[in-house]
Amino acid sequence: IKPKPTIFMIFGGTGDLAERKLIPALYNLFLENYMHKEFAIVGLGRTDYNDSSFIKNLLAGVNKFSRSGKADKEKWAEFSSRITYLRTDVNNEGDYLKMQSIIEKHEAEWSEKPAIIHYLAVAPNFFPIIASNLAKLDSASDCLRTRIVIEKPFGHDLESAKELNNLLSSIFAEKQIYRIDHYLGKETVQNMLAFRFANALFEPIWNRNFIEHVQISVTEDIGVEDRGGYYDGSGALRDMVQNHILQVLCLVAMEPPVNFDAEEIRNRKVDVLRAMRKFGTEELRNNTVRGQYSEGWVKGEKVAGYREEEGVNKDSNTETFAAMKFFIDNWRWQNVPFYVRTGKRIHQKSSIISIQFKDVPHLIFPSQSSESWQQNRLIISIQPEMSIRLQVQAKRPGVDMILNPVDMVFNYDGTYENDSPEAYETLLLDAMKGDQTLFMRGDQVETAWDLIMPVLESWESKKSISFPNYSADSWGPETAEALIAKDGFHWFTLP
Numbered sequence: 001i002k003p004k005p006t007i008f009m010i011f012g013g014t015g016d017l018a019e020r021k022l023i024p025a026l027y028n029l030f031l032e033n034y035m036h037k038e039f040a041i042v043g044l045g046r047t048d049y050n051d052s053s054f055i056k057n058l059l060a061g062v063n064k065f066s067r068s069g070k071a072d073k074e075k076w077a078e079f080s081s082r083i084t085y086l087r088t089d090v091n092n093e094g095d096y097l098k099m100q101s102i103i104e105k106h107e108a109e110w111s112e113k114p115a116i117i118h119y120l121a122v123a124p125n126f127f128p129i130i131a132s133n134l135a136k137l138d139s140a141s142d143c144l145r146t147r148i149v150i151e152k153p154f155g156h157d158l159e160s161a162k163e164l165n166n167l168l169s170s171i172f173a174e175k176q177i178y179r180i181d182h183y184l185g186k187e188t189v190q191n192m193l194a195f196r197f198a199n200a201l202f203e204p205i206w207n208r209n210f211i212e213h214v215q216i217s218v219t220e221d222i223g224v225e226d227r228g229g230y231y232d233g234s235g236a237l238r239d240m241v242q243n244h245i246l247q248v249l250c251l252v253a254m255e256p257p258v259n260f261d262a263e264e265i266r267n268r269k270v271d272v273l274r275a276m277r278k279f280g281t282e283e284l285r286n287n288t289v290r291g292q293y294s295e296g297w298v299k300g301e302k303v304a305g306y307r308e309e310e311g312v313n314k315d316s317n318t319e320t321f322a323a324m325k326f327f328i329d330n331w332r333w334q335n336v337p338f339y340v341r342t343g344k345r346i347h348q349k350s351s352i353i354s355i356q357f358k359d360v361p362h363l364i365f366p367s368q369s370s371e372s373w374q375q376n377r378l379i380i381s382i383q384p385e386m387s388i389r390l391q392v393q394a395k396r397p398g399v400d401m402i403l404n405p406v407d408m409v410f411n412y413d414g415t416y417e418n419d420s421p422e423a424y425e426t427l428l429l430d431a432m433k434g435d436q437t438l439f440m441r442g443d444q445v446e447t448a449w450d451l452i453m454p455v456l457e458s459w460e461s462k463k464s465i466s467f468p469n470y471s472a473d474s475w476g477p478e479t480a481e482a483l484i485a486k487d488g489f490h491w492f493t494l495p
């Protein structure tokens with residue numbers, strides 16, 4: 001399906017997200033002919049720009065951040081002729097009327113009525129005022145054409161997430177609301193669906209009878225950069241676990257959907273969240289670990305500890321690392337541990353899903369032939385390497401029967417010539433087409449909050465933890481290793 005004529009209204013049009021992600025993504029979609037020939041982008045912001053100064057800034061962003069490199073002069077001229085800027089005070093009703101007249105102008109000029117996408121690339125405290133003002137526009141109630149895209153955080157806890165959902169659903173129908181989780185737009189994450197449900201091989205063994213444990217590890221080498229102010233009120237659990245990691249976990253653990261319909265897939269995902277075991281006192285003590293980084297050396301350079309970062313409280317107890325063990329109480333996954341971890345200033349940037357299968361029931365080889373024995377493992381590397389590898393035992397060449405683990409690898413780089421699109425390209429195109437499959441539904445967001453609330457509450461109430469407890473460029477606190485080691489496993493890392 002190709003998108004229809006579209007008007008993009010970007011609230012926060014002068015912000016970082018628009019410059020780094022949204023405009024480069026739209027530009028690449030345009031280069032690859034995915035945009036309808038009738039489209040318009042309206043940047044909305046407080047800064048006093050005119051169209052040309054706004055466009056100039058966006059061009060600098062594209063030159064710096066687009067995967068296709070520096071913008072082509074002619075193509076950019078064509079693309080940017082669709083961009084305008086409207087100086088906007090989100091509190092001023094008059095400004096929304098100006099938006100309405102821009103919409104009407106295009107409606108009158110174009111061959112068919114456009115989809116109208118209001119993209120809220122702004123801090124969440126602006127969501128209510130923008131949403132309530134949009135509600136007054138005639139176009140808001142047009143379920144088929146008007147959509148609102150919002151960026152995380154979707155609430156700060158369960159209660160505020162419910163409030164936000166209630167507010168949005170008092171104005172828009174759920175099918176108009178697109179909650180972005182950019183992890184769902186990543187190629188390898190989407191490939192989980194293809195891999196699991198387009199191959200006959202894996203599904204029969206995708207359960208507690210064959211799988212011993214699952215790991216989802218999302219580590220970053222960067223610190224909080226210039227987002228200390230936001231991050232200090234958030235922490236790793238809210239920033240990464242509640243959304244990205246749980247969404248990925250759902251794709252690993254969901255039951256086979258009947259078809260590729262957005263509601264069907266989202267129903268199967270929310271089933272997983274609903275089946276996840278709640279954290280009681282014992283699970284909180286034994287199955288969760290938090291950490292905060294201290295200063296350290298990264299590639300020969302001294303980097304600041306978390307508490308010394310700009311915008312961060314000097315005695316902050318916010319976690320920059322979280323690890324935990326989940327269980328899913330259903331037939332497929334009973335007693336299979338799902339270990340997840342995420343952290344900033346970790347030795348290696350990598351997002352990996354590792355699925356470890358149970359051992360062979362009986363070993364026929366003498367112990368000296370299998371010293372480097374490794375149970376079968378399926379490794380899905382989301383980034384930076386994009387690959388899926390199946391680790392199997394094989395005979396090493398030679399006169400003796402010596403076994404060693406080898407990888408059967410599907411690597412994107414070696415298999416496909418074309419660059420993969422950025423997550424935002426996929427997601428923006430889906431929003432234009434009206435496909436919600438890769439967006440989070442309100443009940444998923446709330447169920448995920450419900451699951452992690454006991455952990456949040458316990459961490460926030462027990463401030464006695466001695467932070468910092470891991471140094472920059474390490475693999476996180478030692479207790480994270482212990483969390484998995486006590487079950488006889490260790491965190492998997494790519495070489």
Ligand code: BG6
Binds near residue numbers: 239351
């Ligand atoms: C964002 C978080 O949602 O995801 C950031 O707010 C984090 O803190 C980022 O750095 C990670 O995304 P990616 O695509 O770089 O893995």
